[in-house]
Amino acid sequence: MIGQKIRIYPTNKQKEQLEKMFEFSRHAYNAMLKEWKQEYSNYKAGISKSCPSGRKIRDWYKQHKEDCYKYMSNMIIETVSEHLEDAYKRLFNKTARYPQEKKRKF
Numbered sequence: 001m002i003g004q005k006i007r008i009y010p011t012n013k014q015k016e017q018l019e020k021m022f023e024f025s026r027h028a029y030n031a032m033l034k035e036w037k038q039e040y041s042n043y044k045a046g047i048s049k050s051c052p053s054g055r056k057i058r059d060w061y062k063q064h065k066e067d068c069y070k071y072m073s074n075m076i077i078e079t080v081s082e083h084l085e086d087a088y089k090r091l092f093n094k095t096a097r098y099p100q101e102k103k104r105k106f
Contacts (some may be wrong), residue, residue: 024072026102028080031064032057033099036084054085 010018039052058081062074090096 021072021076023104024069025076025080026104027069028061028077029084030101032061032080032084033101035060036088054081057081057084 036052036057039057043049043052058077061077061081065072065077084099087096087099091098
């Protein structure tokens, strides 16, 4: 497979929008991860009968989305939910470690 590097030169307004999107993505991932951990611990303890799923966590997050992220695209939520679900599948298949929270990098 051959890779290709592409360099972009965003304007200041585009940089701000990209930073907001990355921050929203990180926030959504961490919030969904926290909810997934709670759902999974309830499932393991026998409190809940249904195992957590990406769809369930995604719908929960859409209901609890904060006002400051009200106008962000739901496509970000879909993508983050898929990534988190894949992380848990790899965990259950014993090919990866437990998913960690995303930290802000500068």
